[in-house]
Amino acid sequence: MPMRPQPGQSLQPSRRFARLWTCALSALTALGTLASVLPAHAQDAWPTRPVNYVVPFAAGGTTDVLGRLIGQRLSQMIGQPVVVENRAGAGGNIGSDYVAKAAPDGYTLVGGTISSHAINVSLYPKMPYDPIRNFQPVALIGTLPNLLVVNANSPWKNAQDVIAAARAKPGTVSFGSAGNGTSQHLAGELFANMAGIKLLHVPFKGSSPAVQALLGNQVDVLFENSVAAMPMIQSGKFRALATTAAKRSRELPDVPTVAEAGGPKLQGYEIVSWQAVFAPAGTPAPIVNRLATDIGKIIQEPDMRARLAALGIEPSGAGPAELGAFQKSEVAKWAQLIKTANIRPE
Numbered sequence: 001m002p003m004r005p006q007p008g009q010s011l012q013p014s015r016r017f018a019r020l021w022t023c024a025l026s027a028l029t030a031l032g033t034l035a036s037v038l039p040a041h042a043q044d045a046w047p048t049r050p051v052n053y054v055v056p057f058a059a060g061g062t063t064d065v066l067g068r069l070i071g072q073r074l075s076q077m078i079g080q081p082v083v084v085e086n087r088a089g090a091g092g093n094i095g096s097d098y099v100a101k102a103a104p105d106g107y108t109l110v111g112g113t114i115s116s117h118a119i120n121v122s123l124y125p126k127m128p129y130d131p132i133r134n135f136q137p138v139a140l141i142g143t144l145p146n147l148l149v150v151n152a153n154s155p156w157k158n159a160q161d162v163i164a165a166a167r168a169k170p171g172t173v174s175f176g177s178a179g180n181g182t183s184q185h186l187a188g189e190l191f192a193n194m195a196g197i198k199l200l201h202v203p204f205k206g207s208s209p210a211v212q213a214l215l216g217n218q219v220d221v222l223f224e225n226s227v228a229a230m231p232m233i234q235s236g237k238f239r240a241l242a243t244t245a246a247k248r249s250r251e252l253p254d255v256p257t258v259a260e261a262g263g264p265k266l267q268g269y270e271i272v273s274w275q276a277v278f279a280p281a282g283t284p285a286p287i288v289n290r291l292a293t294d295i296g297k298i299i300q301e302p303d304m305r306a307r308l309a310a311l312g313i314e315p316s317g318a319g320p321a322e323l324g325a326f327q328k329s330e331v332a333k334w335a336q337l338i339k340t341a342n343i344r345p346e
Helices: 013-045 062-078 090-100 115-123 159-168 183-195 207-215 226-234 285-300 302-310 320-341
Strands: 051-055 082-086 108-113 135-151 174-177 200-203 221-225 238-243 272-280
Touching: 051 062, 051 090, 062 082, 062 108, 062 135, 062 226, 062 272, 062 285, 062 302, 090 108, 090 115, 090 272, 108 115, 108 135, 115 183, 115 320, 135 159, 135 183, 135 207, 135 226, 135 285, 135 320, 159 183, 159 238, 174 183, 174 207, 183 200, 183 221, 183 320, 207 221, 207 226, 221 226, 226 238, 272 285, 272 320, 285 302, 285 320
Parallel strands: 051 082, 051 108, 174 200, 174 221
Antiparallel strands: 108 272, 135 221, 135 238, 135 272
């Protein structure tokens, strides 16, 4: 027989349990709501501390110069310091790998280039990162040509002189670069391949040491970015023989293109480098969009555009989607060239 409730005992214990269960569910729901809101607030508050801008090349080179120009103005816009850090080596791989593995919280960026984020993946047999899957495109700073330059005391006056010297003594004419896989490296390899000559490649850990090597006559020529080469040309220390772009530079109208100066075999020669900003994959969209908008505004400022033009850079400011599509096309383009020319890192 069922037990009868004793005097004073509740007749509905299940109702007490139901009320307790309802309260517990309400508390859990509130905690869940709070948890979902906190990340949004954290993103809205970004940045609350300094942002690290990694330059995967040595100080003084193109990526370093642009990182400091952009970083200084970005710091003013976001209200936090933007600290430029050089992590050079392996054609940009070391610094880029560091950022690929960094927390995707908007506090670590990298100055990505044609080499670190397009060429290297096809050049190096073992890459520590994937340039597309491991990064979030932020903004394209701009594009720029390389310049074929020699020391001012060199006897060579044009591109044909370089070709003639290389044909006379194969493998003895040396060209320096900012590292294996950089646009400077590929520019020299493509030049040699199309001209039917053999050049000796000497890689450095960035443009600055490569420039110093040419100043000291430790290498014979450079196919250097206009940013690093222009000051040396303007000061009379380097002589520009040709530009790797498809058309002449507005800053150096008397300097022919490689296609113009190199003879019939070099018709169609063109290499244009580029500089961009990337974040680790998974960086929240609101932070990426904020960075893209701010960097785009910086690049569109009249004095910044004038500064970039003086360095031989065609300003862009393209955002995440456009940069991402451009990067994918560049990866495919250089993969084909590296395979066709059988280019390998030393």
